[in-house]
Amino acid sequence: MRSRKIRHATIAAIATGIVLAGCASDPASNEVQTAEGTSPGEGVEGCEDLTQFGDLTGTEVSVYTSIIAPEDAAHKASYEKFTECTGAEVAYEGSNQFETQLIVRVRGGNAPDIAYVPQPGLLGTLVDTGSVVPAPEPTADNVDEWWGEDWKGYGTVDDTFYAAPLGANVKSFVWYSPKMFQENGWEVPETWDDMVALSEDIAASGTKPWCVGIESGEGTGWVLTDWLEDALLRDAGPDVYDQWVEHEIPFDDPQVVESLDRVGDIVKNPDFVNGGHGDVNSIATTTFQDGGLPILKGDCAMHRQASFYAAQWPEGTDISEDGKIFAFYLPTTNEDNGRPVLGGGEFTVAFDDRPEVQAFQTYLSSDVWANEKAEATPDGGWVSANTGLDVELLNNPIDRLSAETFQDPEAVFRFDGSDQMPSAVGAGSFWKEMTSWVTGDDSEAVLANIEDSWPN
Numbered sequence: 001m002r003s004r005k006i007r008h009a010t011i012a013a014i015a016t017g018i019v020l021a022g023c024a025s026d027p028a029s030n031e032v033q034t035a036e037g038t039s040p041g042e043g044v045e046g047c048e049d050l051t052q053f054g055d056l057t058g059t060e061v062s063v064y065t066s067i068i069a070p071e072d073a074a075h076k077a078s079y080e081k082f083t084e085c086t087g088a089e090v091a092y093e094g095s096n097q098f099e100t101q102l103i104v105r106v107r108g109g110n111a112p113d114i115a116y117v118p119q120p121g122l123l124g125t126l127v128d129t130g131s132v133v134p135a136p137e138p139t140a141d142n143v144d145e146w147w148g149e150d151w152k153g154y155g156t157v158d159d160t161f162y163a164a165p166l167g168a169n170v171k172s173f174v175w176y177s178p179k180m181f182q183e184n185g186w187e188v189p190e191t192w193d194d195m196v197a198l199s200e201d202i203a204a205s206g207t208k209p210w211c212v213g214i215e216s217g218e219g220t221g222w223v224l225t226d227w228l229e230d231a232l233l234r235d236a237g238p239d240v241y242d243q244w245v246e247h248e249i250p251f252d253d254p255q256v257v258e259s260l261d262r263v264g265d266i267v268k269n270p271d272f273v274n275g276g277h278g279d280v281n282s283i284a285t286t287t288f289q290d291g292g293l294p295i296l297k298g299d300c301a302m303h304r305q306a307s308f309y310a311a312q313w314p315e316g317t318d319i320s321e322d323g324k325i326f327a328f329y330l331p332t333t334n335e336d337n338g339r340p341v342l343g344g345g346e347f348t349v350a351f352d353d354r355p356e357v358q359a360f361q362t363y364l365s366s367d368v369w370a371n372e373k374a375e376a377t378p379d380g381g382w383v384s385a386n387t388g389l390d391v392e393l394l395n396n397p398i399d400r401l402s403a404e405t406f407q408d409p410e411a412v413f414r415f416d417g418s419d420q421m422p423s424a425v426g427a428g429s430f431w432k433e434m435t436s437w438v439t440g441d442d443s444e445a446v447l448a449n450i451e452d453s454w455p456n
Contacts, residue, residue: 041086
């Protein structure tokens with residue numbers, strides 16, 4: 001049964017009609033800003049979170065994000081409720097140059113109102129510019145209610161809460177074709193060794209077992225950082241993974257070298273890659289969006305990518321356990337570290353505290369938006385760790401599996417490591433060096449280069 005529990009915030013300013021719009025708040029506070037008048041959503045079901053901000057008709061909120069077509073359409077559709085409730089419009093801008101251009105824009109005085117930042121490490125860099133506004137109290141209240149403490153921690157810098165979590169994804173998936181596997185007598189592997197043995201069998205049949213693409217504009221290389229993080233989490237366990245992310249052990253620790261070599265045994269093996277695209281070098285020039293598509297033509301059999309990749313399959317593709325496309329859990333390498341799950345997500349960062357901006361940030365942090373977004377994504381490819389999300393609204397088995405994984409209190413979850421590192425590494429040298437690695441450099445050399453780039 002769909003449930004929409006609404007948080008009611010009490011703001012004295014609303015009752016008294018005091019106009020606070022345009023009054024800049026203390027950068028270290030989360031004082032709530034409101035406009036004059038009665039909200040268009042007053043008395044409308046689902047608008048209860050937003051009427052506190054007053055009548056925002058005629059205003060606009062700019063949003064800047066790395067989420068581009070085809071995933072952007074569902075985001076835009078999910079804002080209709082916000083406009084209905086507040087009167088404010090949303091101007092959406094997606095870019096595959098987001099990570100680098102956001103910093104340029106912020107430092108140049110041209111920041112958007114809201115940015116969807118996928119890296120907690122980048123959030124710290126943005127906060128250091130002095131341009132980020134703390135999240136208002138209604139947003140923080142929503143996060144306290146709908147997310148775990150770890151997710152709130154990723155949006156907090158120096159004990160100040162800035163950024164509410166938005167979407168989330170499970171990265172520990174391998175996409176494949178159940179029909180293709182069935183026709184060839186292949187079975188979903190239970191262990192990493194099984195997966196390598198399966199790869200050898202597929203290669204012997206004349207089909208390249210893997211297809212990989214890492215091109216992503218200025219973000220080229222991030223796909224391989226996920227490969228390494230998943231392998232390290234399995235090989236060395238979550239405690240070592242945390243030490244590596246926090247730089248309590250060197251980036252080029254021997255355990256990391258071993259895990260990267262494990263990844264290399266697959267993605268740098270000319271017998272295993274790059275089905276449907278070319279040789280090993282084609283990995284660097286193949287977009288991550290196109291990376292797994294050769295599965296549909298039988299040119300490759302497996303593609304490691306996150307749950308959000310569901311949105312890349314052509315419209316109408318049967319994504320199901322017995323269908324054209326599905327995914328399996330990336331197998332473990334040993335039994336000592338359980339079944340770890342690597343994941344990621346975005347966080348809403350505000351650069352202004354106008355009433356419409358605070359209203360939009362609060363809307364995005366609510367269970368109402370999470371369910372609106374689920375309904376606006378009929379083809380799947382989106383989930384959230386928001387516990388108010390009704391799993392029944394998700395439209396494909398992958399999304400439901402991902403949501404259930406996030407909401408399982410027993411899950412051994414770790415956030416994407418590169419996204420937590422200082423942006424000079426996590427959104428810089430790590431991506432660059434992984435690209436150099438796949439085109440020829442060895443593991444020890446590239447990891448040493450990244451270690452040298454870590455900010456003092």
